[in-house]
Amino acid sequence: MAMATATGGPGLSGRAGARRMANRLALALSLPLFFGLWELVSRSGVVNAILFPPPSKVVAALLAWAESGDLAIDFAMSVSRVLVGFFAGAIAGIAIGVATGRYEFVSNLLTPVFQLLRPIPPIAFVPIVILWFGLSELGKYFLVFYGVFFTVWIAAHLGVQRVDEKLVRAARTLGTPEHRMMQEVLLPGALPYIFVGLRTSVGISFYTLVAAELAGTFAGLAYRIDISMQNLQMAQMMGGLVMLGLISAVADKAFSSFARRAVWWS
Amino acid sequence: MSGKERLSRGTAASLGTASRRGAIEIDRVSIIFGRGAKEFIAVDRVSASIAAGEFVCLLGPSGCGKSTVMNAVAGFEHPSEGRITLDGATVTGPGADRGMVFQQPTLFPWKTIRANVAHGPRMLGKSKAEAMEIADGLLEMVGLAAFADNHPHTLSGGMQQRTAIARALANTPSVLLMDEPFGALDAQTRSMMQESLLQIWADVKPTVIFVTHDIDEAIFLADRILVMSASPGRFISEIPVDLPRPRDAEMTLEPAFMEIKRRCAGLIRTETLKAFEQQSAALRARK
Numbered sequence A: 001m002a003m004a005t006a007t008g009g010p011g012l013s014g015r016a017g018a019r020r021m022a023n024r025l026a027l028a029l030s031l032p033l034f035f036g037l038w039e040l041v042s043r044s045g046v047v048n049a050i051l052f053p054p055p056s057k058v059v060a061a062l063l064a065w066a067e068s069g070d071l072a073i074d075f076a077m078s079v080s081r082v083l084v085g086f087f088a089g090a091i092a093g094i095a096i097g098v099a100t101g102r103y104e105f106v107s108n109l110l111t112p113v114f115q116l117l118r119p120i121p122p123i124a125f126v127p128i129v130i131l132w133f134g135l136s137e138l139g140k141y142f143l144v145f146y147g148v149f150f151t152v153w154i155a156a157h158l159g160v161q162r163v164d165e166k167l168v169r170a171a172r173t174l175g176t177p178e179h180r181m182m183q184e185v186l187l188p189g190a191l192p193y194i195f196v197g198l199r200t201s202v203g204i205s206f207y208t209l210v211a212a213e214l215a216g217t218f219a220g221l222a223y224r225i226d227i228s229m230q231n232l233q234m235a236q237m238m239g240g241l242v243m244l245g246l247i248s249a250v251a252d253k254a255f256s257s258f259a260r261r262a263v264w265w266s
Numbered sequence B: 001m002s003g004k005e006r007l008s009r010g011t012a013a014s015l016g017t018a019s020r021r022g023a024i025e026i027d028r029v030s031i032i033f034g035r036g037a038k039e040f041i042a043v044d045r046v047s048a049s050i051a052a053g054e055f056v057c058l059l060g061p062s063g064c065g066k067s068t069v070m071n072a073v074a075g076f077e078h079p080s081e082g083r084i085t086l087d088g089a090t091v092t093g094p095g096a097d098r099g100m101v102f103q104q105p106t107l108f109p110w111k112t113i114r115a116n117v118a119h120g121p122r123m124l125g126k127s128k129a130e131a132m133e134i135a136d137g138l139l140e141m142v143g144l145a146a147f148a149d150n151h152p153h154t155l156s157g158g159m160q161q162r163t164a165i166a167r168a169l170a171n172t173p174s175v176l177l178m179d180e181p182f183g184a185l186d187a188q189t190r191s192m193m194q195e196s197l198l199q200i201w202a203d204v205k206p207t208v209i210f211v212t213h214d215i216d217e218a219i220f221l222a223d224r225i226l227v228m229s230a231s232p233g234r235f236i237s238e239i240p241v242d243l244p245r246p247r248d249a250e251m252t253l254e255p256a257f258m259e260i261k262r263r264c265a266g267l268i269r270t271e272t273l274k275a276f277e278q279q280s281a282a283l284r285a286r287k
């Protein structure tokens, strides 16, 4: 053994191979072990099986949810709220962010107000949103919008300011008129920063979605979680959590691969 | 250098109309940064007349105000005193008649090499097809035709700087301002770039102001060298370089080159000493 180590012979590569194999095995076993253990603990009677249902029951609840047709509706409602709120917040955030980033006048006018509102968690707005918008969809859009807007705004604002001044100078010596500087240099230059803000906002829009749906609605993934809790349908509730985690993860993955292609130069 | 064969006379001829324009007058220009106690004279009453089509090098130690002078000619800095004119018109801001190449390549990373070069013509209202044609001609000239569809980050530093030169020439500027454009390149690439710059200049014939702190580079390139001293930035000497053209790298080993270099170095030394003594005298007088 010592010999093999000293000469770097087959013993060493054999051991390295074994280690690699073990590492891969750990990765492959992670999820099955987790669910297996959960199933065992939950069926063993150590914990209350009603409060802590096994994964098999959660899967059954998910299937029943899908068969009833409610899953499709809940899914569509939640996704539409996230999409509308996210895109409205992103567009407004980018438009206003590049303006405050470039023009001191606009920045002086708006930045103090935004810095005042930005730290307020969107969830804290739920009561006021109910008063303003009732249980309408508009209130849901507003909350998601609120969560997304400030993050994207600050990313666009800083992004524009961090565009290399030399690029702007080069553009000017090439005859780029001031009114085209935004589109030709500042916006593309800020895009890598903007995408970081947008990606953070994907996560934020799901947080605020939960708050928005808990505030009162008639369909949605977080609404379903809330309702099943009231009916003590723990399996259904966990199914809701799984769905929420799943679409949030898919949205994040999809967005990051889109971002990699959109700002491939950074 | 492969650029020699790749040189497209056709493109050059179509760009060569700039030769009558590009005369620059720098008239007792001072540039002062800051105010009050923080006031700092970066450039102190410099004057120079640069003829249309001339190749002038601005030579001086780093921090002496070379970039500041360039930025004033480009229109990014405004003289605190004095005046800069281009073909009789006072320079008030940057314009497409003065192309600029910076030390770091400032290519737009999101655009292809071709789109980078086509940017200027596009901004001046040329159609996309026209702009692309101009870009392709220039890329041919700088030997980068094969890389037209690449993006800047896939190219070496030397290739990026060639692209930057092509881009600066795309609007057929009468003046080309180059601020230590080869400073970040290795010696081999730099010498190659100097040769191809001279070929491009010979064909297109813009007025060139080229900033460097390298005596060899200045002699190799210039018709005339303006030597600057530091604090405050002044033109302390003017050295004509009467070496024959076209020039190639071999020339730097010839006695004529060595002779000029010896004269230059001597001149710079005495002028620097003189400037230094003047400053010390002025300081003593103030005490």
Ligand SMILES: Nc1ncnc2c1ncn2[C@@H]1O[C@H](COP(=O)(O)OP(=O)(O)O)[C@@H](O)[C@H]1O
Pocket (backbone or CB within 6 Å): B033, B034, B040, B042, B060, B061, B062, B063, B064, B065, B066, B067, B068, B069
């Ligand atoms: N915007 C500025 N504000 C204050 N000082 C400046 C500014 N730009 C340049 N300087 C100063 O002016 C002097 C000349 O700078 P520069 O022209 O960049 O020198 P060079 O290009 O010869 O190295 C330096 O001392 C530098 O610190």
Ligand SMILES: [Mg+2]
Pocket (backbone or CB within 6 Å): B063, B066, B067, B068, B179
């Ligand atoms: Mg400089």
